[in-house]
Amino acid sequence: MASIKDVAAAAGVSVATVSRVLNAHPSVSADARARVLAAVEALEYRPNAVARSLRTDQTHTLGLVISDVLNPYFTELARAVEEEARALGYSVIIGNADERPDLQDHHVRNLLDRRIDGLLVSPTDGGSPLMLDAVRAGTPMVFVDRWIPGVDVPVVRSDGSAAVRDLVAHLCRLGHRRLAIIAGPAATTTGSERVEAFRAALAEHGIPLPDAYIGQGDFQAASGRRVTEGFLDLPEPPEVVFAADNLMALGALDAVRARGLRVPEDLALAAFDDIPWFVHTDPPVTAIAQPTGELGRAAVRALVDRIEGRTPASVTLAARLVVRRSCGEAGRPAVPAPMALEEPAAQSPSPVQRSTSVQRSAS
Amino acid sequence: MASIKDVAAAAGVSVATVSRVLNAHPSVSADARARVLAAVEALEYRPNAVARSLRTDQTHTLGLVISDVLNPYFTELARAVEEEARALGYSVIIGNADERPDLQDHHVRNLLDRRIDGLLVSPTDGGSPLMLDAVRAGTPMVFVDRWIPGVDVPVVRSDGSAAVRDLVAHLCRLGHRRLAIIAGPAATTTGSERVEAFRAALAEHGIPLPDAYIGQGDFQAASGRRVTEGFLDLPEPPEVVFAADNLMALGALDAVRARGLRVPEDLALAAFDDIPWFVHTDPPVTAIAQPTGELGRAAVRALVDRIEGRTPASVTLAARLVVRRSCGEAGRPAVPAPMALEEPAAQSPSPVQRSTSVQRSAS
DNA sequence: AAGACGCATGGAATCGATTACATCCGTGAC
DNA sequence: GTCACGGATGTAATCGATTCCATGCGTCTT
CATH class of the missing domain: 1.10.260.40 (lambda repressor-like DNA-binding domains)
Known part of the structure; x- marks a missing residue:
């Protein structure tokens, strides 16, 4: 050559x-x-980009460490990240942590060894020494979706609490009173936050969230199934299960079917994270939609800002409730403003409309 | 540092x-x-991996250029590729071509500039000059899933013709005679091959495949929808639609629902590529399952063989029919040996059993 | 006409590793 | 006692770029 x-x-x-x-x-x-x-x-x-990088100490490459590539939410995020990065003249190397802290560390180390210009992370845990060291050493970093509390790194995420409130209101209107949640790992912010948002929303309706109705999942389908089976075995099973991510919702669907029960008649189901497939499941699943693409793009912009010497702020975008049929038919009149009622086959291939008004806040 | x-x-x-x-x-x-x-x-x-690479002329990195990350088939492939590569001491940089030849070239060029040790490609088209040049220049390369005819590069793919034959037999047994296909782009091998396999299988049953029953899609959901609408507008619409990939099947499902029709009563549906979601759609979709993970791993092994001086052969693994409910209930007795009948909620999160006996052939 | 200035250009240092080659030293063979 | 050999180590070249610095030359000023 x-x-x-x-x-x-x-x-x-x-x-x-x-x-x-x-x-x-x-x-x-x-x-x-x-x-x-x-x-x-x-x-x-x-x-030769290798030689150029050695001399200039810039690789024009971003690292993206995500928790699970097989999760459509992260796939969409990764795609948006790559697009925005390309537009700004950067390439992206994706590391898939598979929700495993050791794999996450492997990828972080590998990316640092390759002298990527900056790191986009959706941490699987509370923060390994390696990652904290990297921050301390000044590696440009931005957290996306999940973050690590107490670390001074900009966070690009979506706030689901309003949407969770809408969801709970929707469920109450349909007459449900026994609501359970399949939580994510407590070590992740999205794991604990969603439970708290749910609990707070229930409290507004005077509904408690007993421990028995909090199932511990790990964001994977199998755990959603296991937890749901536990719920169904309870002397007084819940009427609704809210899964903290789309894969656990899938597992819950499995569990219900495996017992020959039906959604929503025997158990209603809602999920955090909306994905195109939820329109086509039986029944279509009511979900909280994050502005995934916008999150990815905002995260890249923040990271590139940081790399190029500017000082980015954190970004929080609002999530949005999308009502479908998995919680029961809304026989009652209209749903309130922030919700979108959707015909199953109305749009495709990207059936979920994105909220156009987003809310930004520095943190 | x-x-x-x-x-x-x-x-x-x-x-x-x-x-x-x-x-x-x-x-x-x-x-x-x-x-x-x-x-x-x-x-x-x-x-510093950059300095080391400059000196040794090895990056211990593979490039993977796939046609569409949002397609779960390719996501699973990418994941398997990364895992096997990691096991062999390599990292992977993924480039998403989005079925666009120009984007594919962008990524190939970028990867070559970074002096990756080898390239895994699932070409979106018949082969750009850039890629052909790279082959001629001796870049270690392996095609996966799709390939470019006439280029001397090992191919790791799965052969769906037997499974397509099983599918057609299944459809005939259910009494269907008017069968249509949504094809992929003719420039891709998987685009044309699947049509030919389908035509050949139909011929065995004395059924013709008229041009009106061959819809031109592009492997994206929107095209599946458009083509299916065209089929439904025909004076004599088909009884079955076979989509050449999972996204177009999704589009077909949309089209049917949008008209208030039902699968399989009004139109039966089958797809090439099985994905976990097909178990949960309404109805569950009959599909041809590729041994995706095994393909990814075999492709990496072939590429690393080539990089390390050995001479890998092409690999062909068999695909397998998975019968679900989207083509109608098999009221008739048992289905023949090569098919698997599956309960919707039987396995999760990876509901499709992989064929254990695979067939290998050098080419 | 001489000095100053600025543009075009080349030589050489540099980034951080690997590795060929030279050197030094100790040990064993004869 | 001398020589050969081999192990441990250092010096320096090298990979392919970027960039500082020096140089040469033409033009403008005074």
């Missing part, structure tokens, strides 16, 4: 001049520039 | 000795080794 030396030789100039042409330095004669460009063309020369 | 020089200084040895310790070169005294390791520990030194 041709190097800058070959180009210089072919063009009859020094490597310095070739480099100047390539980097659009003004001090190059038109003649030299033309000869260099001709040589570049002839040799099909492409600068 | 500490460099090898800092370590050398701290340990009181030369950088050469540090490098020897790090690379397990035998000619290092126990004493020197201990001092170096202590210094490494104290400084939290990590070798």
Whole structure:
């Protein structure tokens, strides 16, 4: 593969001049520039990004460490991240932590070794020493979706508490009083926050959230199934299960079916995270939709700001309730303003309308 | 960030000795080794992968260019690829081509600039000059899922023709005679092959495949919907639609629902590519399941073989029909051996059993 | 006409590793 | 006692770029 030396030789100039042409330095004669460009063309020369990175100490690469690629929510996030990064001249290396702190550390270490310019993380846990060290060492970092409390890193996330309140109101209106939740790992912010938002919303309606109605899941489908089976075995099973992510909702659906029961007649179901497939399940699932793409893009912008010397603020976007049929038919009149009622086959392939008005707040 | 020089200084040895310790070169005294390791520990030194790559001309990185990350089939493939690569000491950089040749080229170029050790590609088209040049220049490459005819690159794929035959037999047994297909882009091998397999299987039953029953899709949900609407508008609409991938099947499902029709009563549906969600749709979708994870792993092994100087052969694994309810209930007795009848909620989160006997062939 | 200035250019240092080669030293063979 | 050999180590070249600095030359000022 041709190097800058070959180009210089072919063009009859020094490597310095070739480099100047390539980097659009003004001090190059038109003649030299033309000869260099001709040589570049002839040799099909492409600068070696590895060498360039060594010299400039910039890789123009972002690392993205997510908790689970197989989760459609994170897939969509990753896609948005890559798009925005590409638009800003960066590439992205994705690390899939599979909800495992050890794998997360593996990827963080690997990415740091590769001298990525910045790191986008959706932490699986409360923060490994490695990651804390990286922050302390000044690695540009931004948390997305989940974060680690007490660490001074901008967070780009969505706030679901209003949507959870809407959800609980919706459920109450349908007459449900025994509401349970399948929580995520307590070590993650999304794991604990969603439970608290749910509890607070229930309290507004004077409904308690007994411990028996809080199931401990791990954001994977199998745990959703296991927890739901536990709920169904209770002397007084809940009427509704709210899963803190889409995969656990899937597991809950499995559990209900495996017992020959029906959603929503025997057990109603709602989920955090909306995904295109929820329109097509039997029944379509009522869910809280995050502005996933916008989160990914905002996270990249914040990270690139940080890399390029500016000081980004945290971003919080609002999530939104999307009512479908998995909690029962809303026989009663209209649903209040913030909700969207949706015909199953109304839109495709991206059936969920995104909230157009988003709320931003610095933290 | 500490460099090898800092370590050398701290340990009181030369950088050469540090490098020897790090690379397990035998000619290092126990004493020197201990001092170096202590210094490494104290400084939290990590070798700079960029510098190392420049010198050794190896990045220990594979590039994976896939057609669409949002397609669960490719997501699963990507995950398997990353896992196997990690096991073999490589990292993976994923490029999402979004079924766009220009984006595919962008990623290939980017990956080559970064001097990845090898490239795994699922081409969106018949082969851009860039990719052909890369092959000619000797870049280790392996095609996965799709390939480019006439290019001398190992192919790791699955052969669906037997499964398509099983599917057609299944459909005939249910009494269907008017069968249509939503094809993928003709420029892709999977686009054209699946149509041909379908046509051949139909021929065995004496059923023609008229042009009106071949819809041109692009592997995206919207096209599946559009094509299905076209089918439904026909004076004599088909009784069954076979979508050449899972997203187009989703689009077809939308189209049917949007008209207030039902699957399978009004139109039966089958898909190529099985995904976990097909168990939960209404109705569960009959699909042809590829051994996706195994494909990804085999592809990585082939590529690493090639990188490390061995000469890998192509690999072809068999796909398998998974019967669910979207083509009608099999009121008739048992289905033949190669098919698996599956209870919707039987397994989760990975409801599709993988074929254990695979067939390999060199090409 | 001489000095100052600025543009175009090349030489060489540099980034952080690996590795060929030279050197030094101790041990064993004869 | 001398020589050969091999193990441990350091010096320096190298990978392919970028960039500082010096140089040469043309032009403008005074």
